[in-house]
Amino acid sequence: MNQDLVAHVSAPSSRPPPGSCDCHVHVFDGARFPFAARRSYTPGDARVVDLVAFEQRIGIDRVVLVQPSVYGFDNAALLDALGRLGERARGVAVIDLETVAPAVLQAMHAQGVRGIRLNLEVSGQRNHGFALKQLKRAEGLVGPLGWAVQVYADVDVIAELAVDIAALKVPVVLDHFAGIKSHKKDEQKTAFASVVELVKRGNAYVKLSAxxxxxxxxPDFDDVAEFAMALIQARPDRLVWASDWPHTGSSASRTGNLDQVEPFRKTDAGRALNQLASWASTPVLxxxxxxxxxxRLYGFDPVAA
Structure with a gap:
């Protein structure tokens, strides 16, 4: 086990309720599952054993594994991790929307996948027509399986797509506070208001993550509190929490040197859970x-009373 991935993490002040889920984590194992040649960074190892130790530290029972960009369309590491973790885990895959076969998606479903991810942020894709085409294609592929479509994009992109997202017949999960940037809160005020209205419509979820x-x-990132509180007030039944473990770096600081291993951030998820508890101020929330x-979103069994 890599102690560096858990040594800096504190236990939250109060243990999360049974059945709590960390809805966005990654696994990296370059030796067993080589990274894609076309990628923007090279991560260190963050294996299943490290993930289990991390979640035990913060008292989380369930996880949702999300396919990271460094693996492209090759979901082998994700599926391997799902097999190792069993019923405590679900997955969000990345697929080629144009070529994937329905039988492949059916096989992924049997292995625990419950969604696909459209990573518009990493690709720098801001074209409305392109994004809408991807959303509609994704809807057609995953709708019959009951999956969600997860979108990582800037809040301005989400706002432009809000009417289209509201019309989809599948749940849409918006990554990382729906792409808001607190230092741009004045210029993004209208866009964030559009996201809040979208969430109120019911088919969009937001991850209170990263x-x-x-x-x-x-270290506390207190200036995101107003966004979290606005979303909680709007639709607390359309929010999930995630650590974003093992906390990869920022695309803004990458040099393009793939021979250099990018260090993970030293982020304290225990502190982040304490922050969530201050926003969701009652045990019910x-x-x-x-x-x-x-x-409900990822198809876990109900928690026994």
Whole structure:
């Protein structure tokens, strides 16, 4: 086990409720599952054993593994991890929307995949027509399986797509506070309001995750609180929490040197859970965000009373 991935993580002040879910984590194992040649960075190892140790540290029972960009369309590492973790885990894959066969998706479903990811942020894709075409194609592919479509994009892109997302017949999960940037809150005020209205419509979920991607105010990132509170007030049944473990770096700081291993951020997820508890100020709200919403969204069994 890599102690560096858990040594800096504190236990939260109060243990999360049974069945709590971390809805966005990655695994990296370059020796067993080589990274794609066309990628923007090279991560270190963050294996299943490290993930289990991390979640035990913060008291989380369930996880959703998300395919990272360094593996492209090759979901082998993700599926291997799902097999090792069993019923405590679900997956979000990345697929070639134009070529994937329905039988491949059916096989992924049997292995625990419950969604696909459209990573518009990493690709720098901001074209509305292109994004809408991807969303519609994704809807057609995953709708019959009951999966969600996960979107990582800037809040301005989400706002432009809000009407289109609201019309989709599948759940749409918006990564990392729906792409808001706290230092741009004045210029993004209208876009964030559009996201709040979209969430109120019911088919869009937001991940309260990776505040360091939304804020520059380390270590507590307190300036994301107003966004979290607005979303909780709007639709607490459409929010989930995630750590974003093992906390990959920022695309803005990457040099393009793939021979250099990019270090993971030293982020304290225990502190992040304490922050969530301060936003979701009642046990009922915390139960909804950590347990009930992810169970419904990703198809986990109900937690026994």
């Amino acid at each position: 505040p360091y991607r939304a804020s520059h105010s380390a 915390l139960q909804r965000i950590l347990v009930d919403n992810p169970a």
